[in-house]
């Protein structure tokens with residue numbers, strides 16, 4: 001596995017393979033890798049000739065009071081895990097390599113990037129879409145892999161690719177969970193034991209909501225109320241948003257007569273956690 005820290009070095013290395021028609025799978029990450037990231041890498045490894053993983057904690061997607069400086073980092077461990085996973089190239093640019101000058105260009109999705117988590121984290125998805133567009137142009141992958149855990153992010157990227165004609169296949173990968181259901185996240189390491197216990201309620205509430213939908217409950221307000229009650233009963237968890245949305249465009253749904261995604265954002269101790277679960281009413285199964 002080779003490590004590259006500048007755009008020019010990475011481009012030169014990838015160009016040789018591209019000329020001979022090799023496919024490239026890209027897995028963009030912010031590092032501090034866990035089994036969720038490694039599942040993205042496994043898929044990329046199985047489906048492409050070359051696998052490139054980027055590790056870059058992108059400052060432009062963090063708000064001024066968010067956790068950019070305390071975001072967990074462990075480059076040596078990450079490199080070791082990627083070596084073991086059979087990755088060909090890892091791109092670890094510094095901020096200077098990605099942003100040699102302040103950008104005059106940005107990509108904002110309206111309303112997709114401004115709703116839901118975009119409300120809790122204003123500007124977040126502009127930072128994400130813009131850095132992902134840069135990574136796409138730097139690597140020019142055949143396929144790029146994103147986790148369904150960050151469901152709105154996946155939806156934003158799919159829409160950007162469609163709107164701007166990026167010739168890239170976006171692959172969404174199901175959420176990898178801890179044994180008790182908690183979605184794996186780099187930020188989980190900052191949960192105290194008590195926070196960690198409380199955090200279980202998020203996946204439990206989504207599971208309950210999805211079960212109600214598949215059992216035939218079509219009134220989104222009723223599904224919402226049950227999930228909300230479960231989360232509110234857990235004193236260690238401060239709910240920031242809870243939504244029932246159309247899986248395709250994340251529009252709010254009142255009557256559940258098509259596949260939906262249940263989305264939750266909550267503060268658990270010092271950490272903002274998100275989770276998601278798709279749910280389909282029985283009559284739309286397979287649609």
Ligand SMILES: Nc1ncnc2c1ncn2[C@@H]1O[C@H](COP(=O)(O)OP(=O)(O)OP(=O)(O)O)[C@@H](O)[C@H]1O
Pocket residue numbers: 028029030031035036037039040145146147148149150173174175176177183184185186187188
């Ligand atoms: N549990 C998971 N299962 C599947 N994919 C995941 C999981 N967690 C993260 N990913 C995906 O890995 C990619 C990189 O995510 P990132 O580096 O931000 O990790 P993270 O664990 O989501 O960190 P954070 O603490 O910021 O939520 C994203 O596409 C994300 O959706």
Ligand SMILES: CC(C)(CO)[C@@H](O)C(=O)[O-]
Pocket residue numbers: 028029030056058061128131132150153
């Ligand atoms: C896609 C991404 C690497 C862009 O910085 C980040 O938002 C993430 O890790 O999900």
Ligand code: BAL
Pocket residue numbers: 030061150153
């Ligand atoms: N996984 C999403 C990146 C972020 O929280 O900024």
